[in-house]
Amino acid sequence: MQAFTTLTGVAAPLPLANIDTDKIIPARFLKTIKRTGLGIHLFDTLRYDGAGQERAEFVLNTEPYRHAEVLIAHENFGCGSSREHAPWALLDFGIRCVIAPSFADIFHTNCFKNGILPVALPREVCDQLMEDARMGGNARITIDLARQVVIRPNGEELPFAIDAFRKNLMLNGLDDIGQTLQQSGSIDAYEGRQRAQASWMPGITVT
């Protein structure tokens, strides 16, 4: 995973609530066996018309937002399915940070696994950032993960909360499977206890 330290970039305003994972990437694009290449399908139905042509009015089809690295949205971003294709599509497009008042749980976790920082800030703060984002390319927003602040174009710093464990993984771009495998002894011990205490528990074999 790519580490996330600080990011300064164009932020795209997407003033919608309940942006679901089908909206981020429809199911018909999940037939891949790779993690990459999904950026062209990001927000497919918002971004393209029935003939596959770009909808001129959609924010990511306009300059400078074609190069956005930050998205600003409303409540419950990423609700719906567990598809990690949603953060993969965002990342492939170039989005490294989503700022919204709230996130759906599974999407929120999936972001951290892919070096995308989900930042939850109160609705009124998001509305301010939405206005900043509307100013376009001269209004870059900075996210400093180590200091846990979003910095507005006018220099105002907006603190945000983040889970300490996830922050550390993100800052250092760590592989959490490797981290967990360092605890293999504890997992072995747990399995030993389970075998002793729940001997009724069957294993699965298919015949």
Place this chain on the structure above:
Amino acid sequence: MSPSPRTLFDKVWAAHVVEQLPDGTCILYIDRHLVHEVTSPQAFEGLRLAGRRVRRPDATIAVVDHNIPTSDRTQDIAEPESRLQVETLERNVAEFAVPYFPVRDARQGIVHIIGPEQGISLPGFTIVCGDSHTSTHGALGALAFGIGTSEVEHVLATQTLLQKPAKNMLVQVDGALAPGVTAKDVVLAIIGKIGTAGGTGHVIEYAGEVIRAMGMAGRLTICNMSIEAGARAGMIAPDDTTFDYIRGRPYAPQGEAFDHAVEYWRTLPSDPGAHYDRVVHLHADEIAPMVSWGTSPEAVLPITGIVPDPAAVTDEAARAQMVRMLDYMALTPGEKLTDIPVDVVFIGSCTNGRMEDMRAAAAIARGRHVAPGVRAMVVPGSGIVKQQAEAEGLDQVFLDAGFEWREAGCSMCLGMNPDKLTPGQRCASTSNRNFEGRQGPGGRTHLLSPAMAAAAAVTGRLTDVRGLV
């Protein structure tokens, strides 16, 4: 001093903590991992690249469901990308020795149907799958939740997940459901009440007289849609209904082992006085057959209602969202829901693809006929459901009434296989999501129960099933 009272969730969680890290993050042990073709290829690839193995193949089961056609199973999959995903899964399960139900095995089916059906999903277990509707299995008293592909890889490699405990939420439904009102209506009413983010950060425990009186099929339907309320998981305390359901299933403990298991399972229900961070009450009298009118599962109304009017909404953002939903759904404020015509009816999915759902739909279809111009399809949730329905003659009931009777799979719930809506088509669907384009680009979805879907099929419009029974 006696230990403080705990919820069902608290107990299952505590029983699976391998280690707690200083910041409160836990390494949580996973008892059952369900794997399907769409969210696993990148996870197996990750294992391969890192030279890692699957830690517990005997706690893992793989099946194909999302991509596969529900038509003729004797043919290979025509769509090259879908075929590649299925073939990739088959290569992976062979390479990593993961137990697998292939497409031509009768035990194949939607992953959330076959887990309970085979006795693979059991009370007190932690169960995960790269699919948000894993919440289904919570109906057995398990802690079951959906995960992304990176977490699928994490579970394959370590049999654990890094998690922080969720908050507890109680949804209590008392009273007795009126005839024609089903589990699907209950869960749609709950989501309508608390909203699609109402359960965010929480595990919902469903309790009350309505839940206790409900069979396993209904309980599975309710827990299935917990994710539509934003909850991490849904759970129902195991009881004799649960144990009777599990007894004798192929992968459940048998004989004396089953008795030992039941002894443990009886300790799982929440203790009296256990703390819930949030409590919501519904009464059965408030719940009528429900139908969704918008593109969010919280946009639901009783079938007796009318399409809502954005002009009556004061919050600007909420009004704009309603305008957008009505525009997408091509509905007019004030229109009676029962005046809305449908083009397609879909009966199936992990929400409503079980035997009881087939029976409920067949009871309405029997002796009637699908309305002219309507395409109605019934997709059983598993090969076993299909076999049993055919043994009861339900396939013939559906075929005589002009419904299609198909093979098991996810099908038109999400349109990854050829079963999808065309732009502008309107569908009465027993599935779980009515998002824009969910069942096919430009398709319009109305969520409802199997009986309500069958009623829509035979009348050609959204219909109050209570007038047909």
